[in-house]
Amino acid sequence: MNCDIIREQLIAYLYDEDIRPEARERLKVHIETCPSCSQTLEELGSTSRILNAWGDEQPDLNLLFVQERQTLWQNLLPMRYPKTWATAGVAIAAILIFTLLNIEFAIRDGAFHTSIGLRSSDPSEQTAITDTTETPSLDAPITLGEFIIHQQNLIDYTNRLVQTSQNQQRNEVNNTFIRLVGELETQRQQDLLHIDRGLQILYNTQETRYGHILTQMDSVKKELFFYDNAAEVLIVPEDNRPYRTIPTRRKTP
Structure with missing residues (x-):
């Protein structure tokens, strides 16, 4: 294929139904005039026809789909309720239990204290207990x-x-x-x-x-x-003519 059309464009022309009409028409005109692209399109079409003619085979396995068993918690709280509502329900239940058990919390001397006791159904008994107590209990609310x-x-x-x-x-x-x-x-x-x-x-x-x-x-x-000091000139007197003046030369150091 020596033209500018690539294989992906031919595949889109053959299988893609959403390709734009002008692009499809341009590819169609090119395929009619290009032997290489026409041959490639024919090969792709034959491969598609062979695959479509291949029938579906039934599997040999006998599969049985069983519904998953639900736990007691899942039955009490179906999945349609969000987890936030479930958390709120658990918190409310805990508050009710603490109320029934007469659980009290207190902070004394930098420590956290709790007390648990059942509420009495008789108000007179509670009054009697309160009256007989002279000093506050250590577990009294703060x-x-x-x-x-x-x-x-x-x-x-x-x-x-x-x-x-x-x-x-x-x-x-x-x-x-x-x-x-x-x-x-x-x-x-x-x-x-x-x-x-x-x-x-x-x-x-x-x-x-x-x-x-x-x-x-x-x-x-x-x-x-x-x-x-040694460079003095020795002069001979004139009376002594046979003698001549002998100068002394200065020696160079």
Whole structure:
């Protein structure tokens, strides 16, 4: 297939019923004029006809579909009810049970206390029990004043914890800062010591070098002074004509 039509377009032309009419018409005109595309379309069509002629085979297995058994919970709460309603129902049932069992909750001295007892059906018995009790029971419900005091104590305790934590963090920051300053000061002292040693070595080297040069210069000056004194010219008197003037030359150092 040397044209621009690809195999997927031919498959869409053959099987896709939603292809646009103008696209189908354009492909049809091209197929009529292109032998390669016409042959490819014929092969695809023959494959489709062979597959359609292949009949369905019945499986040899005898399958029996059985309805799934439901549990007691599923029977009480059918699936048509959402889980939120089921949770709400369980919560209401728990509240009713707590009410019937006379379950009381109390907070005293930072601890959580519960008490369970059956309600008496006789009001006079409850009154008698109340009258015979001189001191409040440890399992008695908490009062508003006790709750406010406990809440204030809890707030104070929380504030103390927060203040302690802040103090610890502040101390840790200060200790870290002091340690860093000490390390920097130690490093600075070491650097100054290295610099001082380097300067001392350089000074000693230069002093030795210049001292040697000065020693050489002193020896040269002494030699020059000696030659200057020895460079006098000896003049012979005129009466002694047989003698001639003998100048002395200055020796070059």
